[in-house]
Amino acid sequence: MAAMASLARRRAGDVFRPEAVRRAAVFCRGFAAAAADENDVVVIGGGPGGYVAAIKAAQMGLKTTCIEKRGTLGGTCLNVGCIPSKALLHSSHMYHEAKHAFPSHGVKFSQLEIDLPAMMAQKDKAVSGLTRGIEGLFKKNKVTYVKGFGKFVSPSEVSVDTLEGGNTVVKGKNIIIATGSDVKSLPGVTIDEKKIVSSTGALALPEVPKKLVVIGAGYIGLEMGSVWGRLGSEVTVVEFAPDIVPSMDGEVRKQFQRMLEKQKMKFMLKTKVVGVDTSGDGVKLTLEPAAGGEQSILEADVVLVSAGRVPYTAGLGLETIGVQTDKAGRIEVDKHFMTNVSGVYAIGDVIPGPMLAHKAEEDGVTCVEFIAGKEGHVDYDMVPGVVYTHPEVASVGKTEEQVKALGVSYRVGKFPFMANSRAKAIDDADGLVKILAEKETDKILGVHIMAPNAGELIHEAVLALQYGASSEDIARTCHAHPTMSEAVKEAAMATYDKPIHI
Ligand SMILES: Cc1cc2nc3c(=O)[nH]c(=O)nc-3n(C[C@H](O)[C@H](O)[C@H](O)COP(=O)(O)OP(=O)(O)OC[C@H]3O[C@@H](n4cnc5c(N)ncnc54)[C@H](O)[C@@H]3O)c2cc1C
Numbered sequence: 001m002a003a004m005a006s007l008a009r010r011r012a013g014d015v016f017r018p019e020a021v022r023r024a025a026v027f028c029r030g031f032a033a034a035a036a037d038e039n040d041v042v043v044i045g046g047g048p049g050g051y052v053a054a055i056k057a058a059q060m061g062l063k064t065t066c067i068e069k070r071g072t073l074g075g076t077c078l079n080v081g082c083i084p085s086k087a088l089l090h091s092s093h094m095y096h097e098a099k100h101a102f103p104s105h106g107v108k109f110s111q112l113e114i115d116l117p118a119m120m121a122q123k124d125k126a127v128s129g130l131t132r133g134i135e136g137l138f139k140k141n142k143v144t145y146v147k148g149f150g151k152f153v154s155p156s157e158v159s160v161d162t163l164e165g166g167n168t169v170v171k172g173k174n175i176i177i178a179t180g181s182d183v184k185s186l187p188g189v190t191i192d193e194k195k196i197v198s199s200t201g202a203l204a205l206p207e208v209p210k211k212l213v214v215i216g217a218g219y220i221g222l223e224m225g226s227v228w229g230r231l232g233s234e235v236t237v238v239e240f241a242p243d244i245v246p247s248m249d250g251e252v253r254k255q256f257q258r259m260l261e262k263q264k265m266k267f268m269l270k271t272k273v274v275g276v277d278t279s280g281d282g283v284k285l286t287l288e289p290a291a292g293g294e295q296s297i298l299e300a301d302v303v304l305v306s307a308g309r310v311p312y313t314a315g316l317g318l319e320t321i322g323v324q325t326d327k328a329g330r331i332e333v334d335k336h337f338m339t340n341v342s343g344v345y346a347i348g349d350v351i352p353g354p355m356l357a358h359k360a361e362e363d364g365v366t367c368v369e370f371i372a373g374k375e376g377h378v379d380y381d382m383v384p385g386v387v388y389t390h391p392e393v394a395s396v397g398k399t400e401e402q403v404k405a406l407g408v409s410y411r412v413g414k415f416p417f418m419a420n421s422r423a424k425a426i427d428d429a430d431g432l433v434k435i436l437a438e439k440e441t442d443k444i445l446g447v448h449i450m451a452p453n454a455g456e457l458i459h460e461a462v463l464a465l466q467y468g469a470s471s472e473d474i475a476r477t478c479h480a481h482p483t484m485s486e487a488v489k490e491a492a493m494a495t496y497d498k499p500i501h502i
């Protein structure tokens, strides 16, 4: 208590920061009145936003409880998202490489086959190991873990129907909603997780479908389409918009689509699904041009619905305590992640911003820092995005279209992996690095990379943007040879001057 009171005094004495003082005061008031069973922080949801917030709060000395209904920690990301999808992307890539790339590297064998149950078992092992790891971190940091469904009964009390069958009320001075998101359903397309699947079903198909139709050419559609395409499915992606991954830099996106088409993925753009018939063995989809027109039929064994995700707040009792949401159902928060109800916060997929695990984690840490009366900051413009196909596509900052729309004078520097020695050495040279920098100052505005390991390469660019670096800063930084990272340096050289190797 003394520590918190002095924190409030220090904040108040530092500079006059009414918001920080108010938050610290709210916190200290609660702290002074704390009953033995009351938490400083209660987190509803144990995904990347929630479990990271809980650990951070406990590390800051706050009495913390995390409530999770799933029975395992890690949320969508760890259980049915990032981790299982990356496990399958890796396994299917190994199979694809063995089939198509090994021979040219002089590696030959007489028989190659897919053992799908073993592939799924490897994925499940990765998931269960990691979820147990988070339980271990909870124990280490003394976070109380309550397994059950949480529901607000007041702004400081959550009633939990526990997985064991009982009910308990968890009290907290500060409550963080981190309940994540769920698949967006499409009218008339009922997900049965057998013939019509969400990403969850697509991560556990019992056999390789002959024909897979994917609705939505976003992150999930292209990643899961790649998995099953590599394993032998004929994949057709139906996309409402004129382009795949509409948020991507246009030039990079065009090259990316060509790469995926080379891998035999088919695209039907500007097309909508208007009907689904599952009465026969497979599925018959009725399609129509997005602008209206003649209908056509597309047959599939399995259909993946990946047309986006929506915030998940069902049964949470937001209306009981009066938490405001926007038209899309996202919880509205201020810059300190506080909702319109004092002491109730929200983070991650359930609030506006990119629906990404690392963004949810940043929200979680920053929200807890605010609760403890400290300052924090998350800049959504600096959140990298990665599509984990092969090659991967990673980006941070603005696309060329966004820079143009801003009316800023800019320079573009590009470098293809065809001219990168490491990429040539490993015979995996499709892709490029593209850097956009402000003409007058050379400050980097955006970086876009398509490369086998773009998801790793992008972090040099994230750091550069975060520190307001110029393209010359990157270009004059020594990069080890032979690495794919040298392409980032060469693209930076091309931005402010000239590259050497092309
Ligand atoms: C197939 C797929 C692949 C993905 N791949 C990536 C990727 O590679 N990289 C990336 O950055 N992002 C990826 N994402 C997105 C990522 O999973 C989410 O952005 C991230 O999980 C959001 O974290 P969160 O903590 O906000 O919510 P979630 O992870 O959704 O966690 C919320 C948790 O709250 C629990 N919960 C909900 N309501 C209650 C309640 N009332 N009481 C108790 N518990 C409750 C839920 O059971 C859930 O476990 C992927 C998503 C999918 C579907």
Ligand SMILES: NC(=O)c1ccc[n+]([C@@H]2O[C@H](COP(=O)([O-])OP(=O)(O)OC[C@H]3O[C@@H](n4cnc5c(N)ncnc54)[C@H](O)[C@@H]3O)[C@@H](O)[C@H]2O)c1
Pocket: 186, 215, 216, 217, 218, 219, 220, 221, 223, 238, 239, 240, 241, 244, 245, 246, 271, 272, 273, 305, 306, 307, 308, 309, 354, 355, 356, 385, 386, 387, 388
């Ligand atoms: N690698 C990663 O970081 C990763 C991987 C998977 C998922 N995610 C996250 O999960 C979220 C959900 O993924 P997602 O792929 O479902 O959504 P998304 O928003 O990435 O893509 C959805 C796509 O579906 C299209 N679409 C919408 N309605 C449609 C319709 N009726 N018919 C045809 N197309 C339609 C959209 O135009 C869009 O291109 C993403 O926003 C992303 O943040 C991230």
